[in-house]
Amino acid sequence: MSPFGEPDPVRAAALLGARAADDGAPVRDLVLGLLKAGAGADHGLLEAVMGAALDGYARANRAELARHDTERAAFVTDLLTGRADPGGLAERAQRYGIRLSATHVVLVARGAEVSPALAQRVDGALAARYGDGNTLTTLRDGELVCISAGGLRGIAAELARLLVGELGPGGWQIAVGRPHQGLPGLARSLGEARGSLDHAAKLGFTTPVLHAADLLVFxxxxxxxxxxxxxxxxxxxxxxxxxxxxxxxxxxxxxxxxxxxxxxxxxxxxxxxxxxxxxxxxxxxxxxxxxxxxxxxxxxxxxxxxxxxxxxxx
The missing domain is CATH 1.10.10.2840 (PucR C-terminal helix-turn-helix domain)
Incomplete structure (x- = not known):
């Protein structure tokens, strides 16, 4: 579809850009297609059409990312609270490569203001380092929550390194729950991590990375x-x-x-x-x-x- 024959080519171009994003078409193909269709068109019109198409493409991408983040956060909440139907939860877990019967560790970062964009970058960096399905990171109740396969080595140090790069060396703290198996184990590991952060705040502990296993006395x-x-x-x-x-x-x-x-x-x-x-x-x-x-x-x-x-x- 070319927007140049439409009564309102600028509006048509915006819809075209959004459709291209929904279809997963590369932005390069969108631009080349518009340039080809607009050969000989007025320069000002071509510029307006191109801008509208790219804006539509970007808006659709942002909406898709927001929907993805919402679904991910809802899944993590259901996973950690066990409120959802186990059968449906298992089906959703497969999309993220998580085996509910396996052993997992939950890490929680608290203290600095974490944005959804930062959570996305951290999630992508951890997935690139440890492989898809081994980590799942999202924003939950203002905290950065990372679910990690129980056998991963160095996950806390890597998360701390990423936060230093994003937020600087201070103002945040990470707590690592103990490894537990199965769906109830996820909620238990989360509770240990959050409890460790609560105890650290009361006791004035400023160590960047806390391990629940080291704080069992409290x-x-x-x-x-x-x-x-x-x-x-x-x-x-x-x-x-x-x-x-x-x-x-x-x-x-x-x-x-x-x-x-x-x-x-x-x-x-x-x-x-x-x-x-x-x-x-x-x-x-x-x-x-x-x-x-x-x-x-x-x-x-x-x-x-x-x-x-x-x-x-x-």
Whole structure:
């Protein structure tokens, strides 16, 4: 079809461009066809027709990408929540090369504003690196969610590398769930990854890549909230009576444990003298009866401090 014989050739060209995109025709074929059909036509008309056809082609492509992204996001949501019919879900999974009975790992990136275009680029880069059907990446609830075949090596490091290239080195964090098998395993791995990000935010962990397997102690601590609350209140409650409240002492203990009990490194981090750090730790012992320098008391204090941060207690 040539738009040059139409009453409105510009509008006809836009429809022609959209149809070419829907049919999967290369844009080069569209341009060559229009040039051939418009040989001898007025230069201004040819330019307007060409522009309209390319605009129609681009709009149709964007609409197709948006539809594809919507379908992909809906599929991932159904996959991770298990709300859809398993039979229909299995049929949809085949389109993306996913075997529902296999072992998978879910990775979640959070923190920076991730656009659909970025998610598309990351998905394409991971597919190119690991092969179609081994990864599936999409945007979900403002987070970048990647479903990975359980045996892939280096997937977290590769995702981090891509995010550094796209977003820079800061402002985001990746958590990797543990590998689990089958459809219920996907939801479990997602929950572990998101839970790790939640715990990291409460505890102030800034490591770019977190592994749920390394943070299993924190769900255990929170599993019996009444017990951990009782521990925090009993061990750390007396610090509230100190001048300035509990916060300076909690901060001191937190940094001390992060630096494996090194007083000098703790003082440097807190911009204090070693003598000031020693004084605070002695005050903690006087108020609570616990001192991190005592091996039998260190674990109790450390657990109480972690529990306080998880609970938002101060």
């Amino acid at each position: 769900p255990v601590l929170l599993r019996d909230r009444e017990a951990i609350t009782d521990l925090v209140t009993t061990v750390l409650g007396p610090l509230r009576e100190a001048r300035g409240g509990a916060r300076p002492y909690l901060d001191t203990l937190t940094v001390l444990f992060e630096h494996q009990g090194n007083y000098t490194a703790t003082a440097r981090h807190l911009h204090l003298s070693v003598r000031a750090v020693t004084y605070r730790l002695d005050r903690i012992r006087d108020l609570t009866g616990y001192h991190p320098g005592e091996p039998t008391q260190r674990f109790t204090l450390h657990t109480a401090v972690l529990g306080a941060r998880l609970l938002g207690w101060s």
